[in-house]
Amino acid sequence: MLLMTGYLTTPTTSTGVSLSEFWAWVRYLSAVTPDPDLRLTNSFSELDAHQKTILSDDFGIGAPLLWLSERFDLDRIVDGRYFVEYLAPRLGATQQRTAKRGPNKTPDFVARDITGLWHVIECKGTQSGSGYSARQLGEEGPPRTGGIAQKHSIIFPAGHTGQRLVSGLQIGVPNGQPSRLTIIDPVSEDPFQVNEADMAIADDAATRCVISKALRQSGYEVAAEAMASPRDDVFFAQRRASKAFSDDAAETDRRDERAREELGSRERTVQFAEDYVGRERQFMLPRPVIVDGNPAYRVILRQGLRKEAIEEMQSNPSIDGLVSESGSSWASELGSSVSKGSEGFASMTIGNLFRSEIILEE
Template sequence: MLLVIGYLTTPTTATGVSLSEFWAWVRYLAALTSDTDLRLNSSFADLDPHQKTILSDDFGMGAPMLWLAERLSLEDVCDGRYFMERLAAGLSVTSANTSRRGPNKTPDFVARDASGLWHVVECKGTQSGDTFSKTQIGDAGPPAVNGVAQKRSIVFPPGYTGQRLVSGLSIAVQGSAHGSRLRIVDPEPKEPFRITESSLKLATDAAARAVVARALRLAGFEIASQAMASPLGDRPSAKRAKTPRVERERARRVAERDGLARAELTNPDLLRGVSDDGRFVGRKLLFDLPRPIEVDGQKVLRAEIRQGVNKEILTELAEEPTIEDLLQASDAEWVKKRGRTTVVADGRHATFRIGDLFMSEIKLT
């Protein structure tokens, strides 16, 4: 689950070093008890309210998305706000329901599965018990409130609509009588923002870009990630300018970034092998834990994290880091190498994969 939290909380478009890339392992590795179910130890259960909220939000995303990825065969998982910004840019509209709060807040995630269906997921997490978790999930009303209202902000056309879900994770603490509980509901919505069948290709492009950009960032290719996430400028919502002078300046800046991305993708210092078979290159981190933890009855003192992108994909991407048109309309072979999101865990070792595109691995020793 920590691998999934680290992936999902990494910004798609932020620049600079992001602590979220390692936050889940550094922060939460010592938060869990050695019980067979999910429980927080007493130290983390006694955090101040602000820190408890952050932990609950992170776990509230990681646990349900890990469970749903397997059950729904999810491939492209995209954060909702980025999805809407890219869709707005493709439709040439100023904005598209990207409120940060309230009923029109974008849902946490939009995901496409292996069969081409689209799913909308709003995630909630709490340490305040099952009753409060139900409150977070909300009610269909009228009026709809909380998670039920927020997941209503996107609807796909008939034949492409999968599940519209709200999840609530109630996190148990050490010694409590009741264990953690994950509740997922699918109330009937009345959505204010509709994606037409003709704009589905824009939706597919947005979701694919989010996945690839996040994978590149986690592997250490920040400039290439930015070029993938925001191909027309500095933000996902950037569009071609209407006036020649402004358009020339936009094109110049994009071309300059493209050159930097090419250099980054061919930099031998960044192309370090991180998988045993040598197929994935990226970043490797080994760190000592603040204190020993117990996993499967054995003491763990350190953790090794490996994150990488398929080397063949990087080689091809280096030839054209910036694809301004739809990814699926390009000739790039790497576009087809995205696939199912899977997690395999075995004791003190776990691997998170996205098709043949990306791998993330944690080993505890």
């Protein structure tokens, strides 16, 4: 779950070092008890309200998406806000503003499965018991409340429409109720409409989001930004609106050149699991974590992409136009997210393209 949480909370577009790339492992590794069910330790269940909210939000994303990814064979999990902001201007939508809270909030995630169906997912998490979790999910009303009240949903055309879900994770605490994951299928209002003719752009947004996160987690920050923000008329218009550039094309050319240099460099990179290249981080824990009855004092984290894919991306880091029409073979390597774990080791893969590992050692 921590590997999925770390991946999902990594921003699609940002610059600079982001703690979210390591937050789930550094912060939450000792948050869960060795019990067979998901349950917080005493120290984490007694955090102050602000820190408990952050933990609940993060677990409320990681656990449901891990479960849904396995059941629905999801091969693209996309930040809802990025999805709408990427599509809206490219479809000529007049309402491009997306709220972070309230009735106009975009759903947390949009996900595509291996059959091509798209699912809209809103996530909630709490440590305050099943009653509060039910209130987070909300009621049909009137008036609608909680997750059900999310009006700014996304509607896909017939033949592409999957489930529209709100998940609620009630996180177990010591001497309290066990964890419980509830998923419901509410009705949406005021949707963001995606038409049949727009599905190629929707696929492009999903692919770019997944690859950008994978690149960023693997240590290729400039390349991640280039992939998430392709060079087109919309990109240049947004750049001009946000800041003054004397030459937009020259600026993006320099960005792409930095991305090529970054992808071509093997400094501070490791190769693991035969042909994955990325970064490795090792952390000494301030106190041991008990896994299967054994203490672990050190954590090794590896994240990387297939070497062949990195080499191919180096020649064209941002890809003008649709990824599907670029001839890039790495795009076909995307697939379902698969998580495995046993005896102090866990891995998460996305198709045959991205792999992350966490290893606990004595």
